[in-house]
Amino acid sequence: MFKNFTQTKEWIENIKKFGSKLDLSRISTVLEKLGNPQNQFKSIHIAGTNGKGSTASYISNILIESGRKVGLYTSPYIVKFNERIAINSEYISDENVIKYANQIYPTWKEMYDNEETVTFFEVLTVICFLYFRDESVDYAVIEVGLGGTLDATNVIIPELSVITNISYDHMNVLGDTLESIALNKLGIVKPNIPLVTSVKNNKLYPLFGQVTAKNDSELTFVSFDKLKDIELDESTKFKYKNKEYKLNLVGQHQALNASLAIEAIKKLNLGINQQTIKKGLEKTKWPGRFEIFNHNIVLDGAHNIGGIEALEKTVNKMYKDKYIKCLVSIMYDKEHQKIIEVLDNFCDELYFTEFEYIRRADAEELFNESHHHNKRFYKDHKDIFIRLANRLKDNEILLVTGSLYFISEIRKLLTK
Numbered sequence: 306m307f308k309n310f311t312q313t314k315e316w317i318e319n320i321k322k323f324g325s326k327l328d329l330s331r332i333s334t335v336l337e338k339l340g341n342p343q344n345q346f347k348s349i350h351i352a353g354t355n356g357k358g359s360t361a362s363y364i365s366n367i368l369i370e371s372g373r374k375v376g377l378y379t380s381p382y383i384v385k386f387n388e389r390i391a392i393n394s395e396y397i398s399d400e401n402v403i404k405y406a407n408q409i410y411p412t413w414k415e416m417y418d419n420e421e422t423v424t425f426f427e428v429l430t431v432i433c434f435l436y437f438r439d440e441s442v443d444y445a446v447i448e449v450g451l452g453g454t455l456d457a458t459n460v461i462i463p464e465l466s467v468i469t470n471i472s473y474d475h476m477n478v479l480g481d482t483l484e485s486i487a488l489n490k491l492g493i494v495k496p497n498i499p500l501v502t503s504v505k506n507n508k509l510y511p512l513f514g515q516v517t518a519k520n521d522s523e524l525t526f527v528s529f530d531k532l533k534d535i536e537l538d539e540s541t542k543f544k545y546k547n548k549e550y551k552l553n554l555v556g557q558h559q560a561l562n563a564s565l566a567i568e569a570i571k572k573l574n575l576g577i578n579q580q581t582i583k584k585g586l587e588k589t590k591w592p593g594r595f596e597i598f599n600h601n602i603v604l605d606g607a608h609n610i611g612g613i614e615a616l617e618k619t620v621n622k623m624y625k626d627k628y629i630k631c632l633v634s635i636m637y638d639k640e641h642q643k644i645i646e647v648l649d650n651f652c653d654e655l656y657f658t659e660f661e662y663i664r665r666a667d668a669e670e671l672f673n674e675s676h677h678h679n680k681r682f683y684k685d686h687k688d689i690f691i692r693l694a695n696r697l698k699d700n701e702i703l704l705v706t707g708s709l710y711f712i713s714e715i716r717k718l719l720t721k
Contacts (some may be wrong), residue, residue, distance in 0.1 A: 306407050310399035314386055318404030327455045331416065332368050332427045336460060338412050339431065341394045341436035345377070348461045349569065352449040352490040353469025356503075356613045359554060363566035369393050370579045376437040376445035378430070378458070383592040383606070383713045384720075392440055405432040409501045426450045430457040437575040437637045437713050448494050454492025465494050466522070468502040468655075469562065471509060472611025484512060491516040491550050498524040503565040503574050524534040525562045525572060533567040535560045537623045539597055548579065551587050556623065558615040580591045593712045595619060598719050601697050606709035608639055613647045615708060621651060626704050629694055630654045632715075634686065636667040644707065649677045652704065657682040658689055660714050690715055 307313040336343060351361045358379045367378040375393060382388045400575040409431055412514035413423050423431075430450075437445045447463070450454045458636050460521050471487045492499050500522050502513065517524040523721035528546065536542040541552040543560040545567060563586050570577055595616070606614040620629060631652040635641040648655060657671040657680070673684035693703050705715050 306410065307403050307666075310403060313399075313403045315426060316410075317406065317428055320428060321422050322425050328714075329455060329457070329460055331423045332430065332457045332460060334416065334421075335412050335423055335427070335431055336434065337407065339435065342431075342434040343461050345438045346442050346445050348445045348463040348465060349465045350445050350447050350449070350458065350461060350463040350493050350572075351467045351469070352453040352456075352493045353467075353504075354486070354490075354609065354613065355607075356469040356558060356565075357448045358469065359559060359562045359589075359594055359634065360565050360569075360590050360721065361446045361448045362419070362589050363563050363586055364467075364569050366394075366589045367443050367566065367570050367577060367582050368575075370581045370585035371575065373442070373443040376433070376440070376442040376447065376665055378437075380426070380429075380434045380450055381713075382641065383708055383716060384707060389429060390436060391500055392437070392442060397436055401436060402432065405435045408435065424457075427457045434600060449493065452486075453490040454488075454494070455494075458570040459493055462495055463493075463498060464493065465569060465572055466500045467565065468493070468500065468504060470611060471504050471506060472609060483509060483524060487512055488516075494520050494522050496520045497522065499525065499572055501525045501527075501565065501569045503527040503561050504702045505529065523644075525563065525568055527568055532560060532564050537619065539600070548585055552589065553587060554589060555597065555623070556592055556615060556619040559595075560620070592715065593709055596716075601701065602694060602703045602719070603705065604712040604716060604719075605704065605706045606712050607706050608636065608644075608708045610640055610643050610647070613644050613706070616704075617647055617651045620702075620704065626700070627705055628653045628698075628701045630656065630697075630701060631704045632656045632658060632690055632693060633671070633705075634660055634668070634711040635666050635671060635707040636660050636662075636664040636710070638709075639666075640665060641666055641671060645671065646708075647677050649675055652677070653679065655680040656689055656693065658686040659684060660686045660711055662710050665708070665711070686714065687718060 335483045365375050371713045379392045380389050390397040422488045448460050449458050468490050494516050518623050531546045533542045535557050541559050545564045560639045593604055598605045605616050640698040657668045659665050668682040
């Protein structure tokens with residue numbers, strides 16, 4: 306059994322990432338042995354390619370502002386392992402991680418000995434459910450890990466399902482068409498549970514209509530035509546349905562994520578007033594999402610084509626007269642060629658690098674995929690970051706992007 310946090314964290318992080326088969330049988334078995342904790346609190350389930358974490362955080366903060374006790378489950382972490390699981394913005398303690406790991410371990414070991422490995426994400430999800438049950442949360446906002454249908458979180462019956470958007474990512478698991486990706490994410494729709502979405506691609510609307518009709522689920526889209534007057538500086542201001550809002554998260558896409566959160570809160574019918582919604586949105590902070598340091602360094606965890614295109618729009622709107630230097634590292638299993646094509650278009654200089662992580666791509670290979678006229682590669686990410694950051698001129702911005710794991714490493718250098 307686990308006696309300290311380091312030992313516990315090492316066990317969790319070294320469990321296999323994927324099971325021998327993609328289904329919900331393993332997590333269902335563990336949860337049943339532990340009394341099905343996921344059935345003992347109200348929840349909101351959030352899927353989508355990009356914007357899940359921000360949207361989950363907006364919804365959570367509005368509910369907290371309304372006086373409720375709210376659990377939040379997100380991934381991956383940027384600053385600290387414990388941040389994946391929080392209640393009212395306080396991360397789960399090391400002691401509680403140890404306690405719940407010890408509760409899970411006997412069942413995990415029994416299944417492991419029978420060649421059924423309960424995976425890394427399944428173990429984390431069970432810890433989250435046990436913690437939220439024991440702490441008697443009023444609501445838990447649960448972010449899907451990957452896809453929807455067979456994601457470990459898809460054992461909950463929520464009060465509301467939310468889908469942010471559909472773009473290309475994880476095609477090896479979810480399929481290589483937008484329809485197959487959408488269908489997988491629509492797997493979170495449950496009978497008679499409403500769905501709220503900010504999916505903009507109207508070619509996918511018939512699919513959304515079919516799945517929700519089959520489940521007798523009410524379908525609500527964000528009113529895109531009522532999202533107006535988006536202004537970006539080091540915050541985001543916008544109007545939605547003629548009401549003004551301000552966010553501390555920066556980006557045109559954040560105005561859309563926040564509008565989705567507003568619609569989700571209204572659909573819950575909890576009588577939350579306008580002032581509470583505004584305060585909850587404004588209080589939301591989310592590390593590594595267009596996070597600005599010293600007015601001239603931007604960290605953004607964009608790691609797929611949808612995320613990079615949203616990043617391009619925000620950079621072009623906010624920094625149209627600035628010279629953009631970009632430091633980038635990407636995972637080898639992402640669409641790095643397509644991501645680099647977009648970066649080639651809007652960055653003035655590109656610096657490819659790498660860091661110690663099993664899935665990261667080789668800096669030189671990324672460099673060779675770029676057609677930029679002003680590109681370089683450096684193996685040592687710390688050295689090149691410090692050099693670039695220390696030599697920035699008044700009209701220059703240093704953008705760090707390509708992976709949430711990578712920006713997590715860079716963020717440590719900025720917050721020492």
